[in-house]
Amino acid sequence: MIAPRRFREPWHRLDVAVRDLVLGVFVCAVSLLPGFQNRGTLLGGVPDRPFDAAAVLAVALQSLPLAARRRWPLVCLALVSAGFALDQLRGYHSPAGTALPIALLSVGAHLDRYRRATAAACTVAYVALTVAFHQLGPGEPVTDFVTFYLAAALAWGIGAWLRSTRIAEAEHRHRVAEDSRAAERARIARELHDVVTHHVTAMVVQAEAARYLTAAPDRLDQSLTAVTDTGRRAITDLRHLLDLLNPDHGPGTRTPPVGRLLTLVEQTRRAGQPVEFTEEGTPAPSTGSADLVAYRVVQEALTNALKYAHGGATRVEVRHGEREITVLVGTDGSGTPVASSPGGSGRGLAGLRERVGVLGGDFGAGPEPDGGFVVRARIPTGNTA
Numbered sequence: 319m320i321a322p323r324r325f326r327e328p329w330h331r332l333d334v335a336v337r338d339l340v341l342g343v344f345v346c347a348v349s350l351l352p353g354f355q356n357r358g359t360l361l362g363g364v365p366d367r368p369f370d371a372a373a374v375l376a377v378a379l380q381s382l383p384l385a386a387r388r389r390w391p392l393v394c395l396a397l398v399s400a401g402f403a404l405d406q407l408r409g410y411h412s413p414a415g416t417a418l419p420i421a422l423l424s425v426g427a428h429l430d431r432y433r434r435a436t437a438a439a440c441t442v443a444y445v446a447l448t449v450a451f452h453q454l455g456p457g458e459p460v461t462d463f464v465t466f467y468l469a470a471a472l473a474w475g476i477g478a479w480l481r482s483t484r485i486a487e488a489e490h491r492h493r494v495a496e497d498s499r500a501a502e503r504a505r506i507a508r509e510l511h512d513v514v515t516h517h518v519t520a521m522v523v524q525a526e527a528a529r530y531l532t533a534a535p536d537r538l539d540q541s542l543t544a545v546t547d548t549g550r551r552a553i554t555d556l557r558h559l560l561d562l563l564n565p566d567h568g569p570g571t572r573t574p575p576v577g578r579l580l581t582l583v584e585q586t587r588r589a590g591q592p593v594e595f596t597e598e599g600t601p602a603p604s605t606g607s608a609d610l611v612a613y614r615v616v617q618e619a620l621t622n623a624l625k626y627a628h629g630g631a632t633r634v635e636v637r638h639g640e641r642e643i644t645v646l647v648g649t650d651g652s653g654t655p656v657a658s659s660p661g662g663s664g665r666g667l668a669g670l671r672e673r674v675g676v677l678g679g680d681f682g683a684g685p686e687p688d689g690g691f692v693v694r695a696r697i698p699t700g701n702t703a
Contacts, residue, residue, distance in 0.1 A: 339385035342417070346381035349414040350374065359406070359415035361466055362451030363458045367409035376405040380414035387424035392436060395421045399440070403447055407454070419473040426477020427484075437474070444470070508614075508669045519621050520548045523589045523628060544588040579616060583634060586620045591653075592631050593620070599638030608699040611673045612636065612643045615681075618666045619647035619693040627653030627691065642679070643697045651689025670695070 329337065348354055355373075356366040367373075379401025387394040398421040405412055422440075429436060448463045525545055583595045601609065616634055623632045630653025635646040667683050670693075674681040679697040686692055 334388050335385050338387055339382070341420075342381045342384035345384065345414055345417055346377055349377045349381065349412040354413050356411050358411045358413040359402075359418075360411050361406045361458070361462075362448075362454070364407065364409040364451070364454060366411055369410060369412075372404065372408055373410040373412065376401045376408065376410055377412050377414045380405060380412070380417040384417055384420060387421060388428050391421070391425045391428045392432070395425045395436075395440070399443060403443075406447075407450060419470065422470055422473040423477040423480075426474040427480045428477075440470075441467075508673070519624050520585055520589045521545050523591075523624050544585075548585060548588075578613060579634075579636060582613070582617055582620065586624060586632075589624055590629060591620070591624055592629070594631070594633045596634065597636045597638075601638050602640075602699055608643050608677060608697045611670075611677060611679075611697050612645050612695070614673065615645045615670055615693065615695045615697075616647055618670055619683075622666070622691070622693075623647070623649050623653070626655050627651070628655065629653045630690070639699075642699055643695075645695040645697070646692065648686065648692035649690045651686065651691070667693075 349358070350369075355369050380398050381401075383394045383397035383401075385394075398417050402415055402418045404410075405415060425436060444467060451458070451463075579597065580595065583593050586593050616636065620632070620634070623630070627649040631650045633646070633648055635644075637644045670683075671681045674695050674697055677698055679695060681695045683693045684691070
């Protein structure tokens with residue numbers, strides 16, 4: 319297998335006309351060998367004639383234009399047809415006649431314009447050739463000419479089928495590429511929603527609280543520092559997200575680094591939200607997208623807590639199991655909505671449900687009897703141990 323590949327790769331790097339020229343030269347050389355002369359296609363019943371200069375011309379016209387069969391298929395067919403007519407009318411009957419079905423197949427496969435006009439012109443030319451055969455005599459039965467015509471049409475039809483298959487495959491690849499781009503745009507939109515909404519909400523809440531701390535410079539400085547830190551983290555997360563658009567960016571950087579959950583909780587606490595955080599178990603070395611999805615669930619739930627239950631007691635529980643990660647984020651209903659916080663787009667929880675569902679997990683979010691709100695997620699990690 320190594321040797322054929324070593325020769326196959328340089329062959330495919332050659333220009334297509336050069337590769338097709340090799341075929342044409344081979345057909346030409348075989349047709350001119352003494353042992354193969356007068357042993358080709360016989361159409362019209364013209365007696366065999368020894369090869370002469372015209373025979374060499376007929377062989378060259380039929381074989382060498384094959385170099386253009388994919389780049390200029392119409393030119394190739396015209397020259398090959400002229401050589402075939404000369405070959406048969408003069409009685410050379412060379413093996414180069416096999417180039418005609420190759421040229422017809424190539425036209426059917428690679429000709430993009432004037433296909434019907436070309437088919438009609440070929441039919442008219444073939445009828446004229448049969449008339450010429452009958453004038454030369456002795457001629458052949460009409461059924462033989464019809465059979466040859468049907469064989470030529472079959473070669474064209476095979477080429478047309480190859481062309482339609484190639485077009486269908488190209489359209490399929492285009493649709494797959496479009497679907498992939500749409501899915502990637504949706505994923506980036508979800509990432510932007512998660513990052514921007516959380517950080518901006520935290521900054522708005524922190525800035526709103528700073529308005530009431532003008533009489534306490536120390537606390538005001540702490541609040542403004544928290545706003546600055548949140549802004550820096552937002553910029554870092556946005557840079558990380560934009561890096562994903564770089565084709566050279568590795569796929570492994572999508573997962574937040576270890577400790578980001580605690581950082582997320584601390585950021586929320588600085589925004590004035592009391593959060594009780596519990597993390598059990600040890601994260602697996604490799605969980606695919608599960609860690610990122612778990613992070614986004616906590617991030618979105620804390621963002622909603624800041625907006626709709628600000629100041630209310632919030633609990634975050636994350637458990638790392640052998641085969642799944644479970645997340646619970648709930649509020650007790652004692653908080654109040656922040657009037658100046660950005661409005662929701664309605665895509666946050668729906669996007670989380672979709673993400674968890676893609677991994678085969680379960681997602682639920684809804685109010686509690688005591689007036690609170692809870693978000694639960696079970697996210698498979700893909701580990702079989």
